[in-house]
Amino acid sequence: MRPALRRIWGMMYRHLALYRRSWPRLLELAYWPTLQMCIWGFTASFFAGRMANAGTPGAGAVTLGMLLGAVLLWEVALRSQMGVAISFLEEIWSRNLGHVFVSPLRPWELVAALIAMSVIRMLAGVLPAVLLAWVLYAYNLFALGLPLIVLAVNLMVMGWWVSLGVVSLILRHGAGAEALAWSVLFGLTPFAAVFYPVSVLPPYLQPVALALPAAHVFEGMRALLAGSAFPWFSLTAATGLNLLWLAAAGLLFARQFRAARVRGALMSIGE
Amino acid sequence: MDAITVEALSKRYGDTLAVNDISFAVAPGRTIGLLGGNGAGKTTTIAMLLGLLIPSSGRITVLGHDMATDRFAALARMNFSSPYVALPHRISVFENLMVYCHLYDVRDAKGRIAELASQLDLHELLARPAGDLSAGQKTRVALAKSLINRPDVLLLDEPTASLDPDTGDMVRAWLERYRAESGCAILLASHNMAEVERLCDEVLMLKRGRIVDRGSPADLLARYGRDTLEAVFLDIARNTGAAA
Numbered sequence: 001m002r003p004a005l006r007r008i009w010g011m012m013y014r015h016l017a018l019y020r021r022s023w024p025r026l027l028e029l030a031y032w033p034t035l036q037m038c039i040w041g042f043t044a045s046f047f048a049g050r051m052a053n054a055g056t057p058g059a060g061a062v063t064l065g066m067l068l069g070a071v072l073l074w075e076v077a078l079r080s081q082m083g084v085a086i087s088f089l090e091e092i093w094s095r096n097l098g099h100v101f102v103s104p105l106r107p108w109e110l111v112a113a114l115i116a117m118s119v120i121r122m123l124a125g126v127l128p129a130v131l132l133a134w135v136l137y138a139y140n141l142f143a144l145g146l147p148l149i150v151l152a153v154n155l156m157v158m159g160w161w162v163s164l165g166v167v168s169l170i171l172r173h174g175a176g177a178e179a180l181a182w183s184v185l186f187g188l189t190p191f192a193a194v195f196y197p198v199s200v201l202p203p204y205l206q207p208v209a210l211a212l213p214a215a216h217v218f219e220g221m222r223a224l225l226a227g228s229a230f231p232w233f234s235l236t237a238a239t240g241l242n243l244l245w246l247a248a249a250g251l252l253f254a255r256q257f258r259a260a261r262v263r264g265a266l267m268s269i270g271e
Numbered sequence: 272m273d274a275i276t277v278e279a280l281s282k283r284y285g286d287t288l289a290v291n292d293i294s295f296a297v298a299p300g301r302t303i304g305l306l307g308g309n310g311a312g313k314t315t316t317i318a319m320l321l322g323l324l325i326p327s328s329g330r331i332t333v334l335g336h337d338m339a340t341d342r343f344a345a346l347a348r349m350n351f352s353s354p355y356v357a358l359p360h361r362i363s364v365f366e367n368l369m370v371y372c373h374l375y376d377v378r379d380a381k382g383r384i385a386e387l388a389s390q391l392d393l394h395e396l397l398a399r400p401a402g403d404l405s406a407g408q409k410t411r412v413a414l415a416k417s418l419i420n421r422p423d424v425l426l427l428d429e430p431t432a433s434l435d436p437d438t439g440d441m442v443r444a445w446l447e448r449y450r451a452e453s454g455c456a457i458l459l460a461s462h463n464m465a466e467v468e469r470l471c472d473e474v475l476m477l478k479r480g481r482i483v484d485r486g487s488p489a490d491l492l493a494r495y496g497r498d499t500l501e502a503v504f505l506d507i508a509r510n511t512g513a514a515a
Contacts, residue, residue: 003376010373014359017366021400090359098356099416102321103374104347261325264284267318 007105011113015087016120029121033075033129040071041137065225067195068139070218072130074194076152077214078185079125080159083118084111085166085181092175101266107257114167115160122156147224150235151217157242158213159185164249168256171265193218213238213245272335274299274424274456275320280329282315282480289315291480292329299423300450302457304467306500307477308508313460316477317426320458321351333424345424347375352417353428354410360402364393364412367401368419375420387415390445406433414442418449425457431466443469464500474500476507483507 019025044067048060091097100110133139142148162185169177191205192214198206209215220234260266275297282290290312297303305313318324320331322342331338333345358367365384372380388394391411396404401412410433417425430446431439443466450457461467467474468488476484476491484491484507488500495503 006373006376010370013373014362014366014370017362017370018359021361021363094359094361095357096359098323098353099351099358099371100374101323102346102349102351103371104343104376105374106343258325261323264315264318264324266323267314 003104004106004109007103007109008113008116011100011105011110012116012120015090015113015117018090026124029079029125030128033072033079033125034132036075037068037071037129037133038136040067041133041139044068045137062225064137065139066222068133068137069141069144069221069225070194072126072133072141073151073155073217073221074189074192074214075126075129076122077155077159077162077192079122080118080156081163081166081185082159082181083121084114084160084163085170087114087117087121088163088167088170089175089178089181092170092178097266107254111164111253114163118160118163119156122159144221144224147220147230147235150239151221154213154217154235154238154242157246158217161242161246161249162188164246164253168249168252171253171256171260174265174268188212188214191215197222211241213241216241273297273332274334275458276330276332277316277320278330278332280316280319280331281327282312282319282324283327288480290319290326293475293477293480293482294329295475295482295485297424297456297458299456300454301472302450302459302470304471304474305458305460305477306464306467306474306504310479311477312480313477314428315480317351317428317458317460320426321349322346347420348422349424349426350375350417350420350422351426351428352413352430354406354413354432355428356413358401358409358412358416361400363398364401364404365397367412368397368415371416371419377420383419384415387418391415391442407435407438410434411438411442421453423453423455425455427457428460429462430459431461431463439463439466446470464504468500476504478507 044064048064051060051063091100130141133141144151166180166184169180191209192212193209194214198209198215198219201209216234216238220231220238223231223234273296277296278294280290280293281288293316295303305316307313315324319326320333320338322338334348336342336345338345368384369380372383377383388397391414393411393415396408396412401409404412410431414430417427431442434442446457447470449455459467459470471488473485473487474491475482486494491500491503492498495506497503497506
């Protein structure tokens with residue numbers, strides 16, 4: 001194995017060893033996605049039933065699909081973001097950063113390992129919820145077909161650049177900024193057009209939504225569920241925005257990492 | 272060629288000059304001790320040598336690599352131990368050492384861990400979570416981690432802290448043997464004066480970020496007319512004594 005790949009695997013091995021020894025950590029990965037899916041699934045079922053009684057059964061099924069699809073795909077973004085940020089926080093909590101950063105591990109290799117762990121954490125968290133949605137509501141997310149990959153990858157990338165921003169803030173402000181690891185993407189939910197179209201937002205908020213890749217992803221998802229053709233425009237916009245935001249977050253991380261080396265913060269970041 | 276070369280190194284935090292224009296070199300196979308009270312600049316100096324901290328001015332070269340521009344090439348052949356930097360405490364000692372085998376690209380990782388476990392008497396600890404160990408056991412594990420890549424440059428901050436006298440003596444003897452066999456250059460920061468006297472070829476006395484005196488332990492004892500390095504240390508710290 002090439003040294004760079006081996007160093008990335010070394011950091012992943014450290015986290016995988018942690019999960020192997022801690023079933024509560026494993027359980028926690030799937031707990032919130034499953035809980036969210038159940039709450040929204042029952043709510044959507046209730047509304048679908050009301051619509052059926054009102055004589056519009058087809059609309060009820062589409063509503064159920066849109067809500068469950070939105071919940072499950074938004075969890076992809078949330079778990080991807082938390083996967084990076086919490087894996088970084090694990091190093092701070094164990095006061096291990098001093099050893100990690102004096103090893104030959106490059107900062108980009110650390111980021112690559114955090115991203116790889118976030119993919120594993122996301123799959124471990126979201127796949128059980130997807131399976132349960134199929135069992136409870138006969139809702140099959142995979143029925144979206146190949147476009148599902150484009151939607152999910154865009155949401156994962158959004159989670160990564162948001163978490164790179166969070167890690168940068170932790171490097172700048174220390175562990176005091178760790179609450180952002182859990183809260184920052186929830187705060188963006190109203191603007192991400194997860195459960196409703198961008199047009200529902202007040203006009204002055206719509207530019208904020210359109211600057212977020214998630215808004216385009218969910219517009220695309222709703223178009224697909226409504227039976228439209230592949231939403232090229234929405235998904236191209238989402239991909240382009242993700243590349244821009246990822247580059248900006250990467251620059252911010254590199255700048256804050258260097259600033260932390262100037263201030264000596266890497267030695268005392270856990271305190 | 273010296274293993275470590277430090278030229279006119281300074282570090283400033285706002286109005287505070289933590290390290291003030293220090294220069295020294297460490298040749299392969301030699302051990303240099305950093306001695307000084309709290310706030311003297313020992314930790315700051317070590318952090319700059321490791322690339323954790325960017326100097327305000329000056330130059331550091333380790334194994335021929337400029338730490339400002341080429342630090343990763345040097346870091347692969349260096350290592351570090353400090354009781355103040357922990358290893359992940361929820362995973363086992365073996366898993367911890369395996370992580371660092373991967374990070375340092377150590378060949379035959381299991382063989383290297385078994386070798387270190389024999390030399391540092393870690394066999395019974397390998398399966399235990401690092402967080403369950405006593406302070407002395409953690410210090411031994413940290414030492415094993417610092418030797419995992421057979422470093423050519425070793426930076427040790429209080430390497431025998433929390434060890435009982437018997438284990439401390441064993442570790443010192445082991446460090447002496449490792450240095451003799453490998454030609455490793457060691458920079459040692461310690462408050463254990465007997466340890467410094469035993470291990471170090473040269474001692475740098477730091478005070479308020481400056482090197483205020485330097486020499487072999489025997490030279491310093493003779494210059495200050497003292498019997499122990501501790502007495503020399505106190506003379507320097509309190510501005511008393513013959514050479515102060």
